[in-house]
Amino acid sequence: MCGIVGYVGPELCADLVVDGLRRLEYRGYDSAGLAVVDAEGQLLTRRAEGKLTNLVKRLVEAPIDGRTGMGHTRWATHGAPTEDNAHPHRSGSIAVVHNGIIENHVELKAELSALGHAFQSETDTEVIAHLIDHHRTARGLALSEAVRQAVLRLHGAYSIVVIDATTPNVIVGARVASPLVLGLGQGANYLASDVAAILAHTRDMVFIEDGWMATLTPDGVDVRVVATNESPRWEKTTVTWSPAMAEKGGYKHFMLKEIHEQPRAIADTLRGRVSLERRTVDLPEIPLTREDLEQLRHFYIVGCGTAWHAGLVGRYLFEDLAGLSPHVEVASELRYRNAPMDERTLVLAISQSGETADTLAALREGKRKGARIISICNVIGASIPRECEGTLYTHAGPEIGVASTKAFTTQLAAVHLLALKFGQLLGRLDDAAMEAELTALMHVPTVIEEELSKPADYLEIARAWHEAASMLYLGRGNLYPLALEGALKLKEISYIHAEGYPAGEMKHGPIALIDERLPTVVLNPRDAHFQKVRSNLAEVKARSGPVLVVATEGDTDAADLADFTLTLPAVPEHVLPLVAAVPMQLIAYTMADFKGTDVDQPRNLAKSVTVE
Ligand code: AGP
Numbered sequence: 250m251c252g253i254v255g256y257v258g259p260e261l262c263a264d265l266v267v268d269g270l271r272r273l274e275y276r277g278y279d280s281a282g283l284a285v286v287d288a289e290g291q292l293l294t295r296r297a298e299g300k301l302t303n304l305v306k307r308l309v310e311a312p313i314d315g316r317t318g319m320g321h322t323r324w325a326t327h328g329a330p331t332e333d334n335a336h337p338h339r340s341g342s343i344a345v346v347h348n349g350i351i352e353n354h355v356e357l358k359a360e361l362s363a364l365g366h367a368f369q370s371e372t373d374t375e376v377i378a379h380l381i382d383h384h385r386t387a388r389g390l391a392l393s394e395a396v397r398q399a400v401l402r403l404h405g406a407y408s409i410v411v412i413d414a415t416t417p418n419v420i421v422g423a424r425v426a427s428p429l430v431l432g433l434g435q436g437a438n439y440l441a442s443d444v445a446a447i448l449a450h451t452r453d454m455v456f457i458e459d460g461w462m463a464t465l466t467p468d469g470v471d472v473r474v475v476a477t478n479e480s481p482r483w484e485k486t487t488v489t490w491s492p493a494m495a496e497k498g499g500y501k502h503f504m505l506k507e508i509h510e511q512p513r514a515i516a517d518t519l520r521g522r523v524s525l526e527r528r529t530v531d532l533p534e535i536p537l538t539r540e541d542l543e544q545l546r547h548f549y550i551v552g553c554g555t556a557w558h559a560g561l562v563g564r565y566l567f568e569d570l571a572g573l574s575p576h577v578e579v580a581s582e583l584r585y586r587n588a589p590m591d592e593r594t595l596v597l598a599i600s601q602s603g604e605t606a607d608t609l610a611a612l613r614e615g616k617r618k619g620a621r622i623i624s625i626c627n628v629i630g631a632s633i634p635r636e637c638e639g640t641l642y643t644h645a646g647p648e649i650g651v652a653s654t655k656a657f658t659t660q661l662a663a664v665h666l667l668a669l670k671f672g673q674l675l676g677r678l679d680d681a682a683m684e685a686e687l688t689a690l691m692h693v694p695t696v697i698e699e700e701l702s703k704p705a706d707y708l709e710i711a712r713a714w715h716e717a718a719s720m721l722y723l724g725r726g727n728l729y730p731l732a733l734e735g736a737l738k739l740k741e742i743s744y745i746h747a748e749g750y751p752a753g754e755m756k757h758g759p760i761a762l763i764d765e766r767l768p769t770v771v772l773n774p775r776d777a778h779f780q781k782v783r784s785n786l787a788e789v790k791a792r793s794g795p796v797l798v799v800a801t802e803g804d805t806d807a808a809d810l811a812d813f814t815l816t817l818p819a820v821p822e823h824v825l826p827l828v829a830a831v832p833m834q835l836i837a838y839t840m841a842d843f844k845g846t847d848v849d850q851p852r853n854l855a856k857s858v859t860v861e
Contacts, residue, residue, distance in 0.1 A: 603631025
């Protein structure tokens with residue numbers, strides 16, 4: 250987590266760096282800081298506890314500027330979220346910003362302390378500044394070589410950016426297992442954790458690989474492999490996202506904007522991959538053949554949080570459409586299990602950011618044991634797709650709100666395409682079945698568009714239930730993962746405890762919780778489980794539990810049993826999760842907004858969890 254931005258070029262860069270940090274604040278917002286080398290060659294820093302606005306205030310009171318600079322927005326790992334622990338960290342003429350964890354910082358700190366270095370913070374990061382300073386001053390190495398020697402000593406996951414007052418017009422970056430992208434400009438160059446931070450200045454990016462470092466001047470970049478000091482072959486990628494895609498566009502919050510972008514995002518994810526005429530799904534990016542699928546012994550889907558929920562929906566699709574029954578695993582669990590995996594295993598990782606440390610580690614575990622690995626990802630060039638044989642990109646565009654919305658529904662669309670592709674390869678789907686599936690899927694963007702334009706009682710629900718201490722979400726079949734997703738969204742942004750449960754499992758425990766103070770959201774459209782779930786709903790009502798039913802449009806019976814009703818358009822069962830996602834998101838959003846929480850940057854969370 251944490252966001253970093255660096256600039257070297259002809260402009261005074263404080264505003265540019267702060268603007269980049271604004272676009273990275275979703276990665277962490279415990280503190281923020283800026284460092285520049287000014288016109289006199291002095292290293293100047295400003296830091297502030299809390300959100301970026303505090304740093305901006307500090308900069309208004311005490312401005313600094315320079316033509317070489319870097320900034321950081323922090324998600325605290327080592328050391329409390331205080332100003333002393335805020336980045337940049339300094340030693341002598343060196344300043345460093347860092348995203349990740351230095352696992353051997355205790356040992357390095359002891360070594361450097363013995364050499365006379367005095368530490369100011371409780372962070373792991375500060376050792377990097379002292380280590381580089383040591384190589385620079387005690388050993389007289391040039392900046393890039395001093396950084397390389399320091400990086401060779403670091404264990405853990407990190408991306409760093411370094412500036413040095415004695416070497417103006419140079420910035421150096423390095424990465425191992427944390428994202429770092431290099432932006433190529435005209436007479437200026439950039440480093441950042443994420444393309445969104447520098448999109449306003451360039452769309453030409455180089456994704457720095459693990460174990461690489463880069464030295465940037467205004468006119469050039471020098472990329473090296475840290476271990477060998479050789480120049481690797483690197484490629485420029487031109488990113489198609491526009492800077493406007495990362496703006497709020499008139500919505501109160503990014504989350505609301507992103508909910509409303511879902512029709513476009515899903516349509517973009519399907520575009521060019523479906524032929525209704527030929528009744529086929531074309532995914533040339535997934536290099537698996539019928540023979541590969543036929544000989545599979547194990548199939549795992551891995552992800553975290555919302556991405557895991559998308560995988561759970563995927564299980565129903567792979568079972569129904571391809572006759573494959575994947576194990577859908579929380580990545581942080583799978584990575585430490587002794588799960589059977591070999592060359593006849595397929596691992597599918599699902600991740601919006603493509604940088605989630607647990608998902609990456611689970612994927613690597615599969616790779617180590619010889620498994621085939623593929624992914625569904627939103628961020629082009631991120632670590633997960635770079636390690637995979639093939640990636641199905643969701644074309645959701647940048648997702649800034651910490652609570653995932655359009656990334657989730659585009660993951661559902663992508664996993665549906667993949668299940669259809671596998672079903673097609675395995676000869677499981679005749680033309681009629683394929684046509685029905687594809688028609689339903691292609692119709693989803695229009696259906697969600699209509700769903701979003703309908704009036705609904707979200708505000709009334711928020712008014713009635715915003716003080717609840719806890720809520721229960723029930724769903725069955727492919728809507729059980731939506732119950733989990735609804736509960737996760739509510740927890741994340743409204744801070745109301747919520748639990749998602751398979752409706753049929755309620756009687757085995759959670760029913761004991763039901764009384765007039767525990768609102769329950771019941772996903773009960775007219776699907777295959779309709780009657781059974783309606784009975785569960787009656788059981789809640791019989792115990793005086795307040796109920797919100799998510800029913801099919803026109804289901805007049807639902808209103809008799811419910812305190813509130815939200816409706817879903819009548820759609821085929823395999824695309825129900827896509828349309829059911831909308832009320833799950835809007836219940837949470839409205840509840841959080843009514844309570845006045847920080848919807849886009851909820852406490853303690855970060856958008857992309859690049860630490861374990
Ligand atoms: C969702 O609202 C969350 N913020 C979180 O659970 C997220 O889905 C999870 O951290 C996985 O992220 P990824 O998709 O970037 O791997």
